Amino acid sequence: MNIEENLQQVVIKAVSELYGKAAVDSMVQVQKTKKEFEGDLTIVVFPLLKLSAKKPEDTASEIGEYIIKNWEHAKKFNVVKGFLNITLKSSVITELLLKINSQENFGITPITEKSKKILLEFSSPNTNKPLHLGHLRNNFLGDSISRILKAGGNNVIKVNLVNDRGIHICKSMLAWQKWGNGETPETSGLKGDHLIGKYYVLFDQHYKEEIKNLIAQGLTEEQAKQQAPSIIEAHQMLQKWESGDKETVALWKKMNNWVYDGFDVTYKLMGISFDKIYHESETYLEGKSYVLDALNKGICKKAEDGSVFVDLTEDGLDQKILLRSDGTTVYMTQDLGTAAMRYREFGFDQHIYVVGNEQDYHFKALKLVLKKMGFSWSDAIKHFSYGMVELPNGKMKSREGTVVDADDLIAEMTETARKTSEELGKLNEMSKEQQDVTVSTIAMAALKYFILKVDPRKTILFNPAESIDFNGNTGPFVLYTYARIRSIFRKLEEKQIRRVTLSPDYEQFSTSEAELVKRINDFPGIIAEACNLCSPAQIANYVYDLCKLYNQFYHDCQIVGEENDQAREFRIILSDNTSKVIAKCLNMLGINVLEKM
């Protein structure tokens, strides 16, 4: 039982003894005392007034008296209106500090037999274009969630489903065949994914031109889109690919490999890896058998034109096509098959998809269809839906080249980090290698934090004209705070201060100092709390609060180095806890820590 619950029971007992009435758990709210008031824990007495039949102040005072007499952890209390503020004995905090210091992984739940097995799908890129800012959000969220779930004691399996087939990749292939002159990543000096992306854009330009010409010749836009020579060729190529044409498949393989090489570089920069990578080309046929089976059972129906659909109208959705009239599979069919395949393989307790909110409908339908088909694990399907990243002039479109490219952005951030670091003289006395690591860590921290700190559900508006900040509520600020804390410990060693006092004694400090100390002590529970959160944004904002607090605190704090100067030593101990918490939280977010900055 934690201390809050413990206090709650004491209050219930107090009400029963003082007023002879039984209070319910929900009537006794114990919360952390707001920082502008004295105390550690606060009880809101308003709900208890009905039982006491007295004024709020009187009720609070009486309960306060009772707590001091009957609860070992309470030191004193004060009453502000209907709020009863309890100050804890310092020994309680000492115990907590000792516990944190003695446990290497305080707050982190280890993986055991009972751990939930969670399959987490994220990233899932297409192979016809390089990654852009929208993909970064997906990757950062996915990676961060995997770490948070792991910290919560779950057995997490990270998977990536690469969309490596379809008309889009044929477009790039076709454009490359026509206008590429055998260009390769080596000859062009371009990263593989960027090279392919270039031809994807090129295809679209020609295609658009053809449509324009056809419309000028009197066709409707609809007709023009279907009859343009480029698109007809692309469809022919897709059919060739599906029938296993050797040349086409060889070209497809070659070009996809270029893309994978390019992606690998970007994943490495981001510090992201997967336990298993699926390719749609290997999974897309799997779902078809389930659909046909369901058709036999009458769960699915066949339309007049031969297409197969499932009726979801009674669940508030529409009729959903599962097989085209020509018998080929659609997105939903593939996802059905992939999910079933994964369940066979892993037997997950939960399957989370990190996918944009534009697919909310799809996942709602996926879950329903699985249920209708009788899969017992359909409830294990969860869609972690996040908002889009938009530019001032609207959505990003790869085809039209209106994207913020992931590699470019990372390079830009790294350049800014280097310039700023040099100006501040932070890179002096560092080897070239150290400099590179430092600069790239700071750049990625800025980028990751920038994305992760906002509520995943919200649309992010990114203005490329305004560069991502390195000051204020940012990744570099958090890193900076952590590095400073570590630096204090280095200094401690230098000055050979060994004896340290674990117990904070509030009496030693002026009120404002004691307040700061108390605030900082509130935070070690953050890790335990963080593990139960599934939103990196909440952790990011938590950890920012902590760092802010620390920085305020540190400005009054000095290392003097006198052996018997207990007050200063005490402050230093707080810092160590702070640094542990920050490091763990940063790790959950997927941000590397720096000892020096």
Added chain:
RNA sequence: GGUUCGGUAGCUCAGCUGGAUAGAGCAACAGCCUUCUAAGCUGUGGGUCGAGCGUUCGAAUCGCUCCCGAAUCACCA
């Protein structure tokens, strides 16, 4: 039109299982580098929490109705 999700300071965002005076950063202004690191700290100004009604001792938070924005309702993925 149906469904889902958003609307909090000039800008970017926290806060939302109901609690005390709604908080940060950026931008503006005024201070602070002899201590461990100024990517920092302190202070000032800045708000009808989209609007209204309701529930409650108490509403940014819960409910209903409107207004605005986004996504989706494909034989695309």
